[in-house]
Amino acid sequence: MAKLPPRERILDAAEELFQSEGILRVGVQAIAERAETTKMAIYRHFETKDALVAEWLRILAADYQAAFDRVEAAHPDRPREQILGLARFIAEGLPTLSHRGCPFINSLAELPERSHPARQVIEQHKALQLRRLVAMCTGAGLPDPEQAAAEITFVLEGAQVSTQNGSVDRAGERLMRIVEAIVDRHRAETSRVAAAG
Known part of the structure; x- marks a missing residue:
């Protein structure tokens, strides 16, 4: 996953976690860890978690x-x-x-x-x-x-x-x-x- 650009890594991580654990149970920190990035990087690409889900x-x-x-x-x-x-x-x-x-x-x-x-x-x-x-x-x-x-x-x-x-x-x-x-x-x-x- 680390070879993909950050936005794609974030979306891949989010998909995996949302599918396996549900939207509400998954926090931005968990997505950041799975995507091998930071919460700040996620918010650079997506204004909110809701925007990422959408x-x-x-x-x-x-x-x-x-x-x-x-x-x-x-x-x-x-x-x-x-x-x-x-x-x-x-x-x-x-x-x-x-x-x-x-x-x-x-x-x-x-x-x-x-x-x-x-x-x-x-x-x-x-x-x-x-x-x-x-x-x-x-x-x-x-x-x-x-x-x-x-x-x-x-x-x-x-x-x-x-x-x-x-x-x-x-x-x-x-x-x-x-x-x-x-x-x-x-x-x-x-x-x-x-x-x-």
Whole structure:
């Protein structure tokens, strides 16, 4: 870690500690020690601990948005495959979640204040994620893209929580089957409406 620039070392240390111990339990001194730097150096890069938490979550959110970009690029003009690709991205990440849990869900639990800058990052990320999923469902010709996207979102987030608490086995495999069933059920409704009209 010492070979990285200070800002990257701080963010790496913060991520490791926030994920393993939680945001509220980790102090700036612990982050400084893990990053092999000083508290003063942290405050040179981040005005407050809250700003550091928000930046960590901003980076994570960008990683998730990059997953949308990848599935859109891998399946151009095939929105059904894009939706399944996104579900696969979540399903493949579930084994890691079983140890640490979803950083967004965990952070929300620790940050009840709606005005907290890190909470605002999460809310903006989730809103963008839902908009992109609605667009995929619209592109797939689903008759009620908002409803389909809501169902898929509930399943994706529920799978993450169920994996974290160990209540459901084979969560990734089951997640994929459920998302596929949601998409196909909505597509079947489109076909029924078209046939009836």
